[in-house]
Amino acid sequence: MSIKGFMLRALVWLPICFAVWYYSSILFVAPLARALDLLSRTLLPQLISAVETYGNELQVVLTLQVQDTSTGLLRTGDMLFEIDPLIYGFSVPLYTVLVLASRAPDGRRLGAWLIGMIILFAVQILCIQADILKVVAIDLAGQTRWVLR
Amino acid sequence: MSDANADGRNAIPGYRTSSASGTTSSESGKPKSGRTVHRFLAIFLVTQLTLFVFELTPAGQRYLVIPVTSAVAAVSVDLMSTVDQNVKASGKTIWNPANGFGVTIEAGCNEVEASILLIAAILAFPSIWAQKLGGILIGVVTVQALNLFRIISLFYIGQWDRELFQWAHLYIWQALIMLDVLIVFLLWLRFVVKRAPTETESTTS
Numbered sequence: 001m002s003i004k005g006f007m008l009r010a011l012v013w014l015p016i017c018f019a020v021w022y023y024s025s026i027l028f029v030a031p032l033a034r035a036l037d038l039l040s041r042t043l044l045p046q047l048i049s050a051v052e053t054y055g056n057e058l059q060v061v062l063t064l065q066v067q068d069t070s071t072g073l074l075r076t077g078d079m080l081f082e083i084d085p086l087i088y089g090f091s092v093p094l095y096t097v098l099v100l101a102s103r104a105p106d107g108r109r110l111g112a113w114l115i116g117m118i119i120l121f122a123v124q125i126l127c128i129q130a131d132i133l134k135v136v137a138i139d140l141a142g143q144t145r146w147v148l149r
Numbered sequence: 150m151s152d153a154n155a156d157g158r159n160a161i162p163g164y165r166t167s168s169a170s171g172t173t174s175s176e177s178g179k180p181k182s183g184r185t186v187h188r189f190l191a192i193f194l195v196t197q198l199t200l201f202v203f204e205l206t207p208a209g210q211r212y213l214v215i216p217v218t219s220a221v222a223a224v225s226v227d228l229m230s231t232v233d234q235n236v237k238a239s240g241k242t243i244w245n246p247a248n249g250f251g252v253t254i255e256a257g258c259n260e261v262e263a264s265i266l267l268i269a270a271i272l273a274f275p276s277i278w279a280q281k282l283g284g285i286l287i288g289v290v291t292v293q294a295l296n297l298f299r300i301i302s303l304f305y306i307g308q309w310d311r312e313l314f315q316w317a318h319l320y321i322w323q324a325l326i327m328l329d330v331l332i333v334f335l336l337w338l339r340f341v342v343k344r345a346p347t348e349t350e351s352t353t354s
Contacts, residue, residue: 003335010328018321087319094324098331 009101014093017100021093025056025086032085033058035125040132047136049078058083060132062140081135088127091120185275192273200265214256221293222254225300236304243304250308252300260296260326264289267330276341284337288330295329 021028030053037051040060050061062079099113203209218241226238235245244251271284299322307314 003332003339006335007332014324014328018324022316022320084319090320090324091327094327097324097328 006101006103010097013097013100017093017096021089021096022086025089026053028089028092029053029056029058029085031121032124032128035121036128036132039125039129043129043133044136048132051132054082056086058085058128060135062136079140081140083128083131083135085124085128088124088131089120091123092117095120189273193269196269196272197265200269201262204261204265210256214259214261217261218254218256218259221259221296221300225254225297225304228297229301229304245304245308248308250304252304252307254300258296258300260292263292263296263326263330266327267292267334270330270334271337274338274341276345280337280341280344284341288333288337291333292326292329295326299326 033051033053036058040048040051047062047064048060049063052059052061059080059082062081063076064079065074065076067073068075095116096113099109099116102109104112204214222238222241222243226236226243229236229243230238235247237244237246241254242251243254267288268285271281271288276284303314303318303322306317
């Protein structure tokens, strides 16, 4: 397989795959949200009450307890923040481009693509979960310290 | 991607994999292709891990990340200033006073990570040191050249359309840089394979 031919095919497929990925990203985000919801609520059940889809973004719902300064009572409230999962997902269209640009038989390409997608899904979960924990532990440290202590 | 021809041409020591019966090591009987791929993966992963950890250390930040980031910012400004007199710069920040748009070149914008991937791949593939060093030097320069183009293009895209800037910055340029790394590695592989001694030469020398 010539590298020049491979490059040309990759450059043709690149905008197509990126457009399809971006405009259908709302579909890709749903399984990510499901998996992250399960994982986050298992890791920090006292703090994270849900990870939901919010368009093609993820919305993390934190349940926080704060003390009312006037009455001294503990009050429960929700705090929401969004995470863009697509910044960890650009490898999905890129890998698809590489598979499509290759000259392997269709069956092998499909197999390689499916295996790649499973790996990239796991990598995305890991990266987004790390991002959520970073936001919870560092960016919102003042509000979440009581749970993480 | 094939690394050697079945008739014995362009055989790389340790990477001769194809024959009619399937190549095996005569000493151990273990499939040679699997062993060499495992070796490649092991060196690739260990080198990456080592370099990424070094990058995160204070010494790595001081002697690698900060100087490279500063150099990328300085060269970007120099290049832009030659064609656009409106560009102003201060340290890592480049802006256009006419419309107030500016970009700051941060540690993640220097493509040190992409260079690390390329270096790890080149070091992991069996070849002579001159080829490795040449590949790393030319490859890193190529990645950085594309990175300069990326920064300059993002600066002008941002002045034109902020949404497109975000899209190009977060998604498309990341993929293009990775594609560049892959293509540089493939070109280097082809260069190495073409210059590898033939099987006959290998056995007689």
